Amino acid sequence: MPRTRLYSLDELDDIPGTKVFRARASREAYHLHKFCMSLMKPENREAFKADERGYIDRYRMSDEQKAAVAARDLSKLIELGGNMYFLVKIASTDGWSAQKAVSSMSGMSAEEYAQMMLDGGRSPEGLRSKREGN
Amino acid sequence: MPRTRLYSLDELDDIPGTKVFRARASREAYHLHKFCMSLMKPENREAFKADERGYIDRYRMSDEQKAAVAARDLSKLIELGGNMYFLVKIASTDGWSAQKAVSSMSGMSAEEYAQMMLDGGRSPEGLRSKREGN
């Protein structure tokens, strides 16, 4: 009795420049995300700013995750299981706008990215499917 | 477009000697239940035993709920919105067995209740429906 599914879950990997956030992978980022959500309290933001390394070490993140947090490498953090809704709390703590945070992954400068958005954003042409190239 | 429901929710009130625990009523017991769940930590059980009144006052329960906790009046606590799975944590803290806790609501002594259970429990005859009396 093979099942008819709405889509193959593997197709989620077919979108260029995109990592779909899935339950299984989220486990790899549980402690990273716990760290991110701790930044929703002002006293924790202060503690983090006062001693980044010491604060980061309170959380059971992998060394790779810790290094990527320290480097504000959001692309890397997403690769390591993170999701942007958690990660943006690091950017907010730094006083970055959401646009600046997002642009840091886009392969262009913050200014170029901002201009692209003003010009109507990034076209989906050619970015729908790796397989189809459309 | 009147809807056909599986049962009328009002029928939940039709069972003799029974208060069905419903979402709306649970709100009245939120802080009572918060207190109960705090007793899942040994240090809180100790603090409660050391100073019952002081510990109870940390929680935003109603005065009626506080008095019923102090009196270990489980029937009253259920009337005030409580559910047994929360309340039993008070009994456990007191070192009561679940059977003793349950018997305290049954209208009989712990010994009578224990004997009734050994004899096969309470028959459902006459206790199914107030309306039907069956």
Place this chain on the structure above:
Amino acid sequence: MARITAGIATSHVPAIGAAIDHGKQRDLYWAPVFQGYEFVKEWVKSNTPDVVILIYNDHASALMLDIVPTFAMGFAEEFLPADEGWGRRPVPTVYNHLDLAAHVAEQLVIDEFDITLINEMDVDHGLTVPLSLVFGQVEEWPCKVIPIIVNVTQFPTPSGERCWKLGEAIRNAVKTFPEDLNVQVWGTGGMSHQLQGTRAGLINEEFDRRFIDLLAHEPEELIPITRLEYLREAGTEGIELIMWLIMRAALGYGVEEKKRFYRVPASNTAVGHVVYETKS
């Protein structure tokens, strides 16, 4: 009897909330965005609901770390605006209508929706930015709000079909509530945007405009859009549009479109907004 009188959909971009809170509504960048909401701010004065059932997604504010529900309902008496990393928004506390919320929850479970009740939580920009856009800067919100939260972020997410059915079930539940209440259903989020990867900044105006074109009178064209298609066409966060479907389904067949608005960009996002009145 309670009845659903209107529906509103709108994007819920956090930067829009910040622009309101910091008085930037007339800035060159923001003025054209806020212009799109002039109509609804006027309209709502004579169409103030008793209760808004507000469908949104939580952005790792109250949920997503320890708990990831597919559909959740806020079930506390009140909700504070969340601190999303830059302090709580200076907006009023949100008060629930617990009697209607309990009724809807019971009816939804009877209709085989496996919802999760959340007895304590803060509400983030997904809920408060739409309230600000519609009601402006007020001392207190003029109505009660029942928050319904949809997982649109962590796959598996619910399908468009499932969301549509949820909207229909909400409609049926409200209709069977005995008290006389004027209820609106709002769906927030969207339109196309992507907040991650080298594809960040994606906007699909064609997709968005078609979505708005069809939503009022031909929503059946939109219901079958798959999760994957939203991601491909509208970006990883464009899938928030499934919450517009819940709103639309809750209104029933006959609606009148009072307003539509579309503008690119606000921060990373295409902004869309519609106001529908029901005819039933």
Place this chain on the structure above:
Amino acid sequence: MARITAGIATSHVPAIGAAIDHGKQRDLYWAPVFQGYEFVKEWVKSNTPDVVILIYNDHASALMLDIVPTFAMGFAEEFLPADEGWGRRPVPTVYNHLDLAAHVAEQLVIDEFDITLINEMDVDHGLTVPLSLVFGQVEEWPCKVIPIIVNVTQFPTPSGERCWKLGEAIRNAVKTFPEDLNVQVWGTGGMSHQLQGTRAGLINEEFDRRFIDLLAHEPEELIPITRLEYLREAGTEGIELIMWLIMRAALGYGVEEKKRFYRVPASNTAVGHVVYETKS
């Protein structure tokens, strides 16, 4: 391919756990209860699963205060036994099979079950007492466990029909998991009991025995039992029997009953237990 090879149902009375933990299994009161589990303890030695999908209800241990999900899945790497008011049970940590859990979760949502994933929680007697009854006092549990939690306490609770469909969907999900795994599905809780009010101590042996009679080969007679009927006939906590239905549905049509056991009382509860092997 993963396959479901067997199903077990059993009551999960906390006092049974305490009797095991305090070495009272041969006491006059307890001996006749534990005798009923001699078979399964022997049987499981040659039928040890790789994974148990264990359907139970949380008793205000991890859930019910701030979060009340209809259906939840434990989604952490490991779960500690909960401290339910008298310290944690001295039993091993429970380890999850996250790959299968993630697969089942994804398939369930695709099948329109609106489950909630719980990323951190303790597991209470509803899960640990059945493990003790089947595996005895061990250093570590001989298999992985995927906890699935059903709300049977706070109305609205899911119907028997909905639970049956959930069991069918679990079956379909397991069948499509590519790895070769021997999976058992357990349903815990019941049988008749009521823990509150002047009706406390209710036992309905006739109802319970009919339930066991029909479960293996005529479960279609049991699926339509309404929530209200469970409360009326089997007591407010007797509704836990809907979790036996999930187990049964997950096994498919052909099962062989290897064991059935029924005994009154254990503490406040009628104890029931069955072991089924699948024929598919």
